[in-house]
Amino acid sequence: MKVDYTIAIAGPPNVGKSTLFNRLTGGEAHVANWPGVTLERKEGVLRHHDKLLKVVDLPGTYSLSANDLGELIAREFLVNERPDAVIVVVDATSLDRTLYLAIMLLEMYPKAVLALNMADAAEKRGIHVDLEGLEKRLGVPVVMISALKGVGVGSLLDRVLEVAEGSVGREEPLKVDYDGLEPYIAMLEDLLGDIPEKLGYPSRWLAVRLLEGDEHILDKVNELDSSLAHSINELIEKAKKELNISPDLLAIQSRYELIDQLVARYVTRVKLARPSLSEALDKALLNPLAGPLLATALILSTFFIIFTLNTGFPLNLLFDLLGMESIASAIEENSLSGLLGRLFESLSEQVKEGLLSSGSEEWLALLVSDGIIGSLGTLISFVPLLFFAYVIMGAFEDSGLFARAAVVYDRLFRKFGLSGRAFFPAVLGMGCNVASIISTRAMDDDRERVVTAMASPLIPCQARLVVLLALAASAFEDPLMQASLAVGIYLLSFIMFLIVSDLLNRFVFKIRIAPDLLMELPPYHRPSLRVIWWYARSNTEHFLRKAGWIIMALGISTWFLLNFNFNGYVGDNVTASFAASLGKALVPITSMIGLNDWKFALGFEVGFIAKEGLVVTFSNLAGVADPVKALRILGLTPLKALSMALAMNFYVPCLATVAALITELRRLKYVLITVGYQMILAFVLAAGVYWAGVMLGFA
Amino acid sequence: MRIAVLSGVPAGSKAKVISITAGKGKVRRLMEMGILPGEILEVISNSVGPVIVRVRGSMVAIGRGMASNILVEVIGNESRLHHSDSGTS
Numbered sequence: 119m120k121v122d123y124t125i126a127i128a129g130p131p132n133v134g135k136s137t138l139f140n141r142l143t144g145g146e147a148h149v150a151n152w153p154g155v156t157l158e159r160k161e162g163v164l165r166h167h168d169k170l171l172k173v174v175d176l177p178g179t180y181s182l183s184a185n186d187l188g189e190l191i192a193r194e195f196l197v198n199e200r201p202d203a204v205i206v207v208v209d210a211t212s213l214d215r216t217l218y219l220a221i222m223l224l225e226m227y228p229k230a231v232l233a234l235n236m237a238d239a240a241e242k243r244g245i246h247v248d249l250e251g252l253e254k255r256l257g258v259p260v261v262m263i264s265a266l267k268g269v270g271v272g273s274l275l276d277r278v279l280e281v282a283e284g285s286v287g288r289e290e291p292l293k294v295d296y297d298g299l300e301p302y303i304a305m306l307e308d309l310l311g312d313i314p315e316k317l318g319y320p321s322r323w324l325a326v327r328l329l330e331g332d333e334h335i336l337d338k339v340n341e342l343d344s345s346l347a348h349s350i351n352e353l354i355e356k357a358k359k360e361l362n363i364s365p366d367l368l369a370i371q372s373r374y375e376l377i378d379q380l381v382a383r384y385v386t387r388v389k390l391a392r393p394s395l396s397e398a399l400d401k402a403l404l405n406p407l408a409g410p411l412l413a414t415a416l417i418l419s420t421f422f423i424i425f426t427l428n429t430g431f432p433l434n435l436l437f438d439l440l441g442m443e444s445i446a447s448a449i450e451e452n453s454l455s456g457l458l459g460r461l462f463e464s465l466s467e468q469v470k471e472g473l474l475s476s477g478s479e480e481w482l483a484l485l486v487s488d489g490i491i492g493s494l495g496t497l498i499s500f501v502p503l504l505f506f507a508y509v510i511m512g513a514f515e516d517s518g519l520f521a522r523a524a525v526v527y528d529r530l531f532r533k534f535g536l537s538g539r540a541f542f543p544a545v546l547g548m549g550c551n552v553a554s555i556i557s558t559r560a561m562d563d564d565r566e567r568v569v570t571a572m573a574s575p576l577i578p579c580q581a582r583l584v585v586l587l588a589l590a591a592s593a594f595e596d597p598l599m600q601a602s603l604a605v606g607i608y609l610l611s612f613i614m615f616l617i618v619s620d621l622l623n624r625f626v627f628k629i630r631i632a633p634d635l636l637m638e639l640p641p642y643h644r645p646s647l648r649v650i651w652w653y654a655r656s657n658t659e660h661f662l663r664k665a666g667w668i669i670m671a672l673g674i675s676t677w678f679l680l681n682f683n684f685n686g687y688v689g690d691n692v693t694a695s696f697a698a699s700l701g702k703a704l705v706p707i708t709s710m711i712g713l714n715d716w717k718f719a720l721g722f723e724v725g726f727i728a729k730e731g732l733v734v735t736f737s738n739l740a741g742v743a744d745p746v747k748a749l750r751i752l753g754l755t756p757l758k759a760l761s762m763a764l765a766m767n768f769y770v771p772c773l774a775t776v777a778a779l780i781t782e783l784r785r786l787k788y789v790l791i792t793v794g795y796q797m798i799l800a801f802v803l804a805a806g807v808y809w810a811g812v813m814l815g816f817a
Numbered sequence: 818m819r820i821a822v823l824s825g826v827p828a829g830s831k832a833k834v835i836s837i838t839a840g841k842g843k844v845r846r847l848m849e850m851g852i853l854p855g856e857i858l859e860v861i862s863n864s865v866g867p868v869i870v871r872v873r874g875s876m877v878a879i880g881r882g883m884a885s886n887i888l889v890e891v892i893g894n895e896s897r898l899h900h901s902d903s904g905t906s
């Protein structure tokens with residue numbers, strides 16, 4: 119398959135760039151990282167009029183000044199890979215701000231098409247744009263589209279092809295009138311000679327960037343010809359002194375002046391509709407008292423729904439409390455993890471019988487039925503947990519609610535050296551820690567990102583919820599007590615998340631000040647199902663591709679540990695297996711938290727693969743399917759259950775989480791610190807509670 | 818006319834940016850988001866957390882620390898201005 123043209127999509131955040139990318143590629147994206155950084159690079163292909171186009175999604179940035187990594191990547195991509203056309207996406211309802219990036223891009227790269235997105239919203243608000251006029255003035259095709267509704271995308275692609283083929287568009291980059299800066303630009307251009315050409319940047323653009331104090335560009339020039347450094351600096355200093363205003367301010371002002379002219383000339387508003395509902399919502403959500411409560415209530419109630427769908431909790435407990443046990447157990451059985459669990463159980467049973475009756479050896483049959491199909495079951499059982507978490511999070515993100523939540527939680531988080539931006543990953547962690555670690559990518563402060571990723575595994579994910587519920591049910595008959603235990607662990611986890619973040623900030627990074635919050639609050643709108651579907655699907659797929667093989671491989675290795683020793687297959691006699699020996703070796707440690715049985719230690723080993731493995735192991739060891747009964751058979755007293763709940767909740771996140779930490783943090787040190795502090799925390803909490811309980815006579 | 822820092826301007830007022838004092842990168846980011854000298858901001862919410870302003874039609878949340886580095890001229894609602902609020906919390 120030969121690609122005819124490479125097309126890049128650029129645009130500031132929140133203008134619908136990802137929506138357009140998904141619309142163009144049908145959500146089929148190849149996700150990789152930009153070289154050397156963990157910023158996602160999404161690529162896809164599409165066919166238009168017999169031409170095969172490769173589409174690259176550039177990072178969403180406010181400018182191309184190399185203020186941050188995203189800006190630098192977008193800029194260097196244009197210079198180095200010279201796409202055949204760039205689609206610059208802006209928001210038609212907010213042109214006076216979003217055109218900034220478009221202007222900057224056109225100054226640097228002429229082969230572009232300007233896509234005015236959100237045509238539907240613009241129409242509703244009575245915003246009309248003179249496309250022809252704007253097109254003439256800017257010299258590049260201008261198309262009105264709605265990425266969400268799919269309107270205008272065909273003609274956008276027509277114009278993209280025209281630009282790629284070279285039949286329309288600019289030859290030269292756009293010239294902005296920089297007013298007082300002009301003489302210095304001219305002098306710099308003279309001074310630079312053929313350097314811009316050698317570096318691949320337009321000469322005027324390079325001169326302006328130098329005057330604006332762009333260090334990345336200055337370094338590049340110096341690398342090529344260091345003899346100029348002195349005269350360049352002299353010129354910049356001269357400009358600063360003579361202009362009485364800093365050149366970068368003047369440059370930014372000039373761009374905005376051009377934008378204001380464009381808007382005044384080509385944009386008309388026939389009516390002024392103020393979104394009053396959105397203002398009322400903001401009044402409530404941004405209120406310092408009501409806001410956090412509202413945001414919390416909203417998030418809790420949606421997790422109530424995800425949890426119930428996935429595990430039955432907490433709706434089953436509610437019915438239990440009301441004395442309707444049969445409804446409660448029906449909910450539990452029909453939850454997704456219940457259904458999938460039974461499905462894989464019967465599948466593995468049938469495969470085992472089939473293999474045994476066709477004469478294969480016992481260990482081989484078990485390897486296939488338990489080892490392989492069992493691990494596959496673990497992997498598959500992740501999918502709904504993860505998928506639903508992403509669906510809900512996608513809806514929140516898409517509606518604009520999360521940005522508000524970040525604002526109202528900022529104050530609390532700052533006390534622990536984080537900003538409100540850490541709120542999203544923390545909440546996502548309740549769905550799945552892998553998802554929360556990956557989501558820290560969106561944070562632009564590096565230290566905050568790493569700290570959040572390191573602390574977020576403390577938030578109990580849904581797999582831990584499953585174990586927690588089994589432990590609670592085995593420890594207490596009273597559903598109210600069961601619910602209190604579960605809720606208590608969640609509360610403790612969030613508190614620990616904040617405390618550990620603070621400690622990491624202080625002792626690992628030695629910075630206590632939270633990064634400043636600066637973020638746009640996108641307007642509220644009804645979440646689009648399509649956007650949510652794209653979001654949830656691509657993220658779930660991404661996880662499966664990335665962590666899938668690790669989970670399979672470790673699941674199968676664990677099976678070997680459980681079923682083999684140096685003499686080969688151990689059959690029914692688990693006590694003789696490698697895993698049991700390992701468990702026995704760990705008993706001295708687990709005894710300190712009250713769990714003086716190698717079977718519990720073994721459970722913790724398996725729980726590392728995936729936390730729900732804990733209950734599976736106990737079921738296997740006790741020989742009953744119901745984990746609650748199994749735990750009772752193994753002699754778990756309420757106090758021991760509490761100790762185990764704490765240890766289970768806080769000790770090393772699962773394998774997939776460790777894998778995500780490795781790929782996202784890229785520093786072994788941080789991964790080791792994370793694993794280490796979790797082990798210690800789990801041990802200290804569990805031991806503390808256990809021995810306090812023993813002294814108080816609860817043993 | 819009254820000069821104040823953005824974190825001391827009550828909600829409902831309009832304020833014109835005079836100058837921004839902060840690290841180079843931060844100032845640039847603010848300016849490129851449209852918050853630059855000469856621009857008029859509408860303060861939407863300002864109580865304890867980040868200050869929320871409308872600038873060029875969009876809402877932007879600015880951390881209190883950063884907002885206290887933005888010097889503005891208050892255009893409306895002068896009477897409600899906090900006199901000594903330096904904005905740091």
Ligand SMILES: Nc1nc2c(ncn2[C@@H]2O[C@H](COP(=O)(O)OP(=O)(O)O)[C@@H](O)[C@H]2O)c(=O)[nH]1
Binds near residue numbers: 516
């Ligand atoms: N009304 C409307 N909303 C859109 C359109 N395109 C995207 N959106 C919404 O705008 C928000 C931002 O979109 P997204 O693609 O995530 O923006 P990005 O940050 O530029 O990638 C999302 O909530 C989208 O659903 C459109 O054409 N019309």
